[in-house]
Amino acid sequence: MIDPKQVHATLSRHQLVDGYPVVLDLEKSHGSWLHDSVSGEEYLDFFTCFASWPVGYNHPATCDRDFLARLQRAALNKPANSDLYTQDMAAFVDAFGSRVTPPEFPHHFWVSGGALAVENTLKVAFDWKAHKVGVDKVNDGNDLVVLHFRQAFHGRSGYTMSLTNTVPDKVALFPKFEWPRVHNPTIEFDLDGGIANDVEAEEARACGEIEAAFERYAGRVAAIIIEPMQGEGGDNHFRPEFLQKLRDYADRHEALLIFDEVQTGFFGSGKAWMWQHHGVAPDLAAFGKKTQVCGLYAGKRVDEVPDNVFVRSSRINSTWGGNLVDMVRCHKFIDIILSENLAENVTARGEELVAGLREIARERGQFSNVRGKGSLVAFTLDTPAVRDGVLSKLMEKRLMALAAGERSIRFRMPLVVTAEEVGTALERIADCVPQAV
Ligand SMILES: Cc1ncc(COP(=O)(O)O)c(C=O)c1O
Secondary structure (H helix, E strand, C coil): CCCHHHHHHHHHCCCCCCCCCCCECCCCCEECEEEECCCCCEEEECCHHHHCCCCCECCHHHHCHHHHHHHHHHHHCCCCCCCCCCHHHHHHHHHHHHHCCCCCCCEEEEECCHHHHHHHHHHHHHHHHHHHHCHHHCHHHCCCEEEEECCCCCCCCCCHHHCCCCCHHHCCCCCCCCCCEECCCCCCECCCCCECCCHHHHHHHHHHHHHHHHHHCCCCEEEEEECCEECCCCCEECCHHHHHHHHHHHHHCCCEEEEECCCCCCCCCCCCCCHHHHCCCCCEEEECHHHCCEEEEECHHHHHCCCCCCCCCCCCCCCCCCCHHHHHHHHHHHHHHHHCCHHHHHHHHHHHHHHHHHHHHHHCECCEEEEEECCEEEEECCCHHHHHHHHHHHHHCCEECEEECCCEEEEECCCCCCHHHHHHHHHHHHHHCCECC
16 A cells, blocks of 8 residues: 555656645545544545535445445446446436436436536437427537526536636636526625525526527527536525526527536435425436436426437447446435435534524624535635635644635535534634634
């Protein structure tokens, strides 16, 4: 084994190493605590691998012998799941399809990586729209476009780079499509949880731009895509009323409504899917991160085209069709999350974190717009420099968090987080944020 102190140096000889200074100890890390093999210190992990590690490290239920045997079996032989089926795959798909996906979505597709999950929702929509318009009328699909939002992050693959527009560096110099991009009417919260900005005016601006786009690209908008809460763009929340408007536009203009739940999905918000808080259902949802294996589910509107991609072979596909180890692990996570009521747990813990942050902000902290649902919590500092300073101090205090947007810090708690750990996090945050004089 490589000496922990040599991990960064060894990697640096062969690749870019711009990640955390710690070395994750896969054996000693436990629950919400990441053990650093270099210093022996424990970090309270409110980063969770970019919101991807749902039930904490080494959850006791993952020591179950039957599970370990299934995991090992899946790890030793890697099937091409798209064409070669196993009992383990069938058990996982059944568990996901019947216990996580809401019943009105009969179609699934599995792939590795969140960007490719999103990419395939777009392909579903392009194929669907081309059939709706008439396949001979869309210039082999080249005329079709996707309506999306400012500050969106949908990944860094071919199609998704034409949508992602958070930090310019992420997409600059790569060829992209010019698809309609519209205003994102985000809510700003006051310290009582009320709406502090004129969000209706923001929504009116967005709707004006959406209507102009539907006019300009008449008959060519295949989909509207949005994150139900923009994560990397700044933990930007939307009103259900606005998402309902998107639903109406999609229905009226024969476009599919896609929710990118890669960051928000799989119980992170306290419900299986964040859109369930808003009560507005999409036609397609992309998932990844916490689900381990990534993919999409689709509703019945797709079936308006009889020859759609879920019927016709090879329209969407990949060799591995996701990864069987990820499927077996995800299956276990579903069992753990549902049997231990972790969605309820993280709902309560999220409320405590939001309430505690608002109290600090009210009494002595200099930050604003505390917001969050379940494990997904954020607040905003005055400038990017102040934000970056707070993030480094949090790391010194052994609390791992993430930047979001230009001036925000986001927390991504594990679903197993305890009230005591939220209390510890709040103490550490209070020591790091700028104090009112
Ligand atoms: C909302 C959203 N969509 C898509 C992606 C891309 O996922 P991946 O990095 O697994 O390709 C991310 C990743 O952060 C995301 O947050």
